[in-house]
Amino acid sequence: MKEFLVAIKQNYSEKSARAIVSALRRANFELRNEHRYDGSPMVMHSVAMARIVCTEIGLGRDSVIASLLHDVTRMGMITRAQIVEQYGEEVAVILGGMNSISAVDTKTSSLQVDNFRELIVSYSKDPRVILLKMADRLEVMRSLSIFPELKRNKKSWETIHLYAQIAHKLGLYNIKSEMEDLALKHLETKEYSHIERRLSETADERNRFIAEFVKPIQERLTKLGIKYHLKSRTKSIYSIWKKMKKQRVGFDEVFDIFAIRIIINCEAEFEKMQCWTAFSVVTDFYTHNPGRMRDWITIPKSTGYESLHATVVTKQGRWVEVQIRTERMDEQAEHGVAAHWRYKGVSDGGQSSEQWLESLRGVIENLSHSDPIDEQFDITLSTNEVFVFTPNGDLRKLPDGATVLDFAFDIHSNLGMVCTGAVVNGRKVSFRETLRSGDIVEIQSSKSQKPKLEWLKYVVTSKARGKIKQYLREEQASSLANLGREELERKLRNWKMNITIEDAVTALVKHYKLKTGLEVYSLIAEGKINLLDAKEIIKGEPQVVRSKPKKEKQHKDIQTDIIFDNSLKGLSYKLARCCNPIYGDDVFGFVTINSGITVHRTDCPNARRLEENFPYRKIAAKWGGAASAANFSAVLEIRGDDRPSLAGNITDVIGQQLKINIRSMAFNSHQGQFTGTVAIEVANTSIVDMVIYNLKKVDGVRKIERVK
Structure with missing residues (x-):
């Protein structure tokens, strides 16, 4: 309470401070018998929320008063007329919007993000309502431990999926990050604690690296006469956790855990020039990734956010995000949509600037556009290229949609020929993986690898x-x-x-x-x-x-037959796995690129496709001589009514009675129905027919057919 009163005195005029204290006394009196789950006074929530509105968002007197009175009005302890009489119309409008949103039932997950967005817009006649709602939720999350577990679960889910995303769109980045961390701390306690512990354990090493990284930058900026100060910011636990999940890597494999912020002190007319000068200094010492470059100075975000973001790599291959902005821009980044007018001094008094309200209202109304909330306002460079790095930091430019295989061929043709996959951002992927700007790619290869026709599907x-x-x-x-x-x-x-x-x-x-x-x-x-x-x-x-x-492209008339028998010693051929031909089947030969001739059954599922696409590679063929050994594999599919020992009876007939070797088998039973497959070694189709004939005699077996 004492800290709140100090903040009021520091941020508002004496007249405004008296009005706020009056509202505080009214709230304290009306809520004197109301308590939270842990027994603490209900008014402490209102005070904590008002303090967030004052010091972290930076709103004016009316917003602070509305924060203090929102629980009082929600419980019907004060009328609208009394609010208008004592605190003014604007406070009454803000409280009306707050109460409308609080009345919405969000007990089920059916309230989706887009629906909630529409609801907020419809109830926020005064755009300050949504900012107060963000402050309300932040205070609830800071006090989450006092709530029952079911409420903690519900509030954490709502916070990540609704409030944190809206806070992000409003430019309330600090509030958004804290909301996400607090929700994650409850929803994924073990993983949160693990990341928190690893951040603590690596803090000293991180600080030493930062000092070494910024040293040449500081010397050059000072030499150029640029006034500045530096901040280093460790990324939120939630953002680190999200990267670990998305990239499927451990903590130590997340590259950009922290960011360096260069904050320049200069007159407004020199802002862009000095920011770009600082950018030039940074990129003189370190190679930057063009694909992750963000210029929000030339075109600010819809929230008013202005900054230059560059991701650079050191000679040791370590990646660092550098943010460059002025003090005015930093204030905007810290406090979001309210900061621009706060910076100009429009935070005090009963009548808020109409220009400020219109500016804020425009941002709120943009939330009602049809774009999904987690995609809206996300400004990235529009490009038809991706910029990818080798582990040593060498930059490679590829067309959009390029894969690991494209990257391998770009490095060297011989490397592409033997590429088997890659490690992208610490995660193993296949050579089909599509690359994105900023990826760090290490190609994996094998001497036994050779290009295949299907590779053409995976390169651009x-x-x-x-x-x-x-x-x-x-x-x-x-x-x-x-x-x-x-x-x-x-x-x-x-x-x-x-x-x-x-x-x-x-x-x-x-x-x-x-x-x-x-x-x-x-x-x-x-x-x-x-x-x-x-x-x-x-x-x-x-x-x-x-x-x-x-x-000719089409040549279907085949003049010669190949006879597959033991005398065919000089010709390389193999049996197709797709149809498993055996001696006695009607077959044809197909000339492959790497494996000689493949023998297919004429009723093979792939026969028609091969005929249509490669008619000139189809060769008429037939079996010659006599098959004397069980060199072929036939797969039988068996269906029937399940009963005890059915599988055993089937294997007894094949193995014991007919003396035929079983290569593999698989049986399943579901709701009284039996299905199974058995692969057997046979010399010809006559043996297969004999097996089928004998298995049909087994009690419970209804259908047997050879799998093509």
Whole structure:
């Protein structure tokens, strides 16, 4: 109480102070029998709130009086007429708005941020109402420990999701940060305590670093004759906690835990010039991140906030935020929308400046726009580029939407080729991760990594796309050439022709007017050289000279079959996992870029897509010889009515009765229904049919089918 009276005497005229003391006495009398949850006098809440309005927000006499009387009017202990008679119309209007907002039921979470915003605007005929509401909530949060747990939970949630966001939009940044910290302290007690403890433990090291960081800046500013003073500000626990959650990192991996503030003392006409001079000094010593540069001096925020923000990196790779502003701007930043007029002396007296009220009303009404409250007023540089840093602080400029893979190729093509992912701001991510300005990226790589066709989906830079496409073309050409050579060698053996492959290729190059043997091999692999024609050409029999085969996009007529059997030693092929073909299935071959030929079932789910997109890589094929060993895997899906021992009966039939090896199995039961999958080793489709036939005899099994 004593501190409040001292503040009144320091901030208001004698006449205004007498009016405030009169309101204090009235509140003290009316609330003499009212107490808070901990038994303390109710009037102490009103006094604490009034002190916030006076010293932390900086409003005038009428606002302080309204703060003292808001509980008195809410409880009906004084009439509107009495308020008008004793304290004036403006106090009555403010109190009317306060009471309307207090009457709203926010017991459920259905009151969303946007709805609350609309409500405040509609009830705030006098814009000071919302500022008093912020002071009211801040005092409640400072006294949160006296409330029951359920009320603490509710008030903490409301504070983070409603009041703190509105305080931010009004430029009440200190109040916003304190609200968030107090709410977090209750909602996430352990994490709050951990961050608080780590801040305390690292304080000495942080102070030493700050002293070393600012030393060259101080010397240069002093030499230039700029009057200034410095502040260092540790970021709020809530903002640190939020970064830890967003970036999924620990406390020690949060880079910008504190900020340096350079506050310049100069005349209004020199403000911009001296702020930019200070900015130049800072960036002379330290590299700044253009993507995180904020110029709120040229274009202030809607709240009136003015400042230059720069994020710079030291030679040791440590990031620091530097804020540059004048004393007037700092006052604005500390006290928000009320500060501009307070700075000009409009804080005293019964009649507030109409110009001040209109300015404040404009800010309040902007809250009713349709933009979400957590996005409105958020001014950032509009750019089509992102600025990203290496761990050593080297700056790289990339187009908006660039990924880790783009960054790797930007550093060096060879690094891009073997990129497996990255550590971004201390967090491991895949190479598909989209980068944002200010990210610090450390590329991870592996010698076994190779570019794939799908990589083209995850890059936006022309350099990355070009290098990936070049690699794929070369790889495809090499793969096709090897495949074509193997095919030609096999045919020459089958034809029993007494000729070397080099002579055969020379004949084909000459006949088709090609440049190299590699072209011959590739065209054979793509099915664009008919091997029956090639046989005649190689034999030297008279032929009509044909033009160079056209590399058509569509070539569905396949002239030769590949027979998959044990004699196919020179040809690399594997079974497709998407359909698991086995001996006896109708199949086709598909030429891959890196793995030779992949064998698919003709009813494979991917068959149609492969046919439409890559018809020239599809090869007719069939099984040859006889499958003598269980070299294939077949997956069976089983459904039925659940009962005890059903899974055991199924495995007994397969393993014990039929002597077939089970590779894997999985069974599930839900509401009396049984589903399961069993992967078995078989030699051919006949074995699969035999397994299905025997399993259908098991009691409870209703349906069995082979998974494609």
